Amino acid sequence: MGFLLSFELGFLSFALLLSVPSTVHSQPAPPNRVLDLDGTGDWVELPPAGFTNLHQATIEVWVKWRAFNTLARVFDFGVPQREMYVGTTVPGTTGLKFMVVDAAGSRRREEVYGGFRRSEWAHVAVVTGPGGVRLYLNGMLVATNEFTSSLSSLGTENYFLGRENYRTNRTPALNGQLDEVRVWSVRRTEEEIRTNLFRRLTGREPGLAGLWNFDDPAQPGRDASTNGSHGRLVGDARSIPLDLPPPAQVPPPSLLEGRVTDSEGAPITDASVIVAQADYFFSGDHNRNIAPAPWATVGSTDHDACHE
Numbered sequence: 405m406g407f408l409l410s411f412e413l414g415f416l417s418f419a420l421l422l423s424v425p426s427t428v429h430s431q432p433a434p435p436n437r438v439l440d441l442d443g444t445g446d447w448v449e450l451p452p453a454g455f456t457n458l459h460q461a462t463i464e465v466w467v468k469w470r471a472f473n474t475l476a477r478v479f480d481f482g483v484p485q486r487e488m489y490v491g492t493t494v495p496g497t498t499g500l501k502f503m504v505v506d507a508a509g510s511r512r513r514e515e516v517y518g519g520f521r522r523s524e525w526a527h528v529a530v531v532t533g534p535g536g537v538r539l540y541l542n543g544m545l546v547a548t549n550e551f552t553s554s555l556s557s558l559g560t561e562n563y564f565l566g567r568e569n570y571r572t573n574r575t576p577a578l579n580g581q582l583d584e585v586r587v588w589s590v591r592r593t594e595e596e597i598r599t600n601l602f603r604r605l606t607g608r609e610p611g612l613a614g615l616w617n618f619d620d621p622a623q624p625g626r627d628a629s630t631n632g633s634h635g636r637l638v639g640d641a642r643s644i645p646l647d648l649p650p651p652a653q654v655p656p657p658s659l660l661e662g663r664v665t666d667s668e669g670a671p672i673t674d675a676s677v678i679v680a681q682a683d684y685f686f687s688g689d690h691n692r693n694i695a696p697a698p699w700a701t702v703g704s705t706d707h708d709a710c711h712e
């Protein structure tokens with residue numbers, strides 16, 4: 405009887421051991437981690453190797469600003485006047501600003517009013533190369549321009565996440581978080597960008613030139629693609645466990661365009677334009693000073709009397 409019991413226990417242990425490998429394979433992905441930057445002396449340096457020969461590219465990044473700073477950058481690749489970056493606009497607004505300046509001095513700037521909101525995740529994708537720039541916010545096309553070059557036309561010295569290339573190490577840096585930074589050697593389509601917005605890539609996707617997902621606590625700057633372009637965390641930059649938002653918390657942006665004319669139909673330049681909820685205009689008591697809704701915009705018409 406004693407023998408039989410021992411045998412059964414031994415068999416049970418054996419069966420458990422056998423089941424271990426399949427358990428490992430079916431484990432969910434490790435918890436997500438994001439890059440956390442405190443705004444003072446923190447950034448990530450990527451090695452330029454692998455990017456400088458890209459004649460077309462797609463750059464993707466998730467970003468959440470804790471505080472806005474016009475000198476801070478989400479990313480900034482190149483050198484002064486030969487650079488490509490995403491940052492924010494003048495103080496007091498929360499616009500998304502894209503800038504590219506190439507070797508020929510061609511300077512192109514796109515601004516998306518209200519593109520960023522404090523403490524909210526936003527996904528930015530910049531497609532460059534033949535066919536021109538296409539700028540996506542949360543998977544929606546929000547701006548284009550006719551710059552047809554790519555990373556190969558920039559200076560090759562700096563590939564920064566979280567700071568600009570212009571100044572010294574005392575430069576203001578991004579106060580916020582970044583995640584799932586991807587550089588592709590191809591022009592990703594709108595559908596490809598949208599489909600993969602909330603996915604964590606494996607690193608082996610065709611066309612992927614670099615993937616910094618900050619998910620490896622032992623080497624947060626590791627390039628998770630097969631290309632080995634590992635980044636270096638500077639200052640107090642660190643990776644922390646944090647989930648990216650679910651799709652329901654990342655609404656696609658709305659784009660409203662219009663032209664302001666006078667009663668004769670003549671265009672009015674530099675007119676103030678406010679887009680807000682009806683209460684803002686019809687409160688009947690201007691002393692109440694009702695604040696515009698978070699989605700409202702305030703701006704002015706341009707030289708063509710247009711507001712976007």
Ligand SMILES: [Ca+2]
Nearest residue numbers: 437583617619
């Ligand atoms: Ca991550």
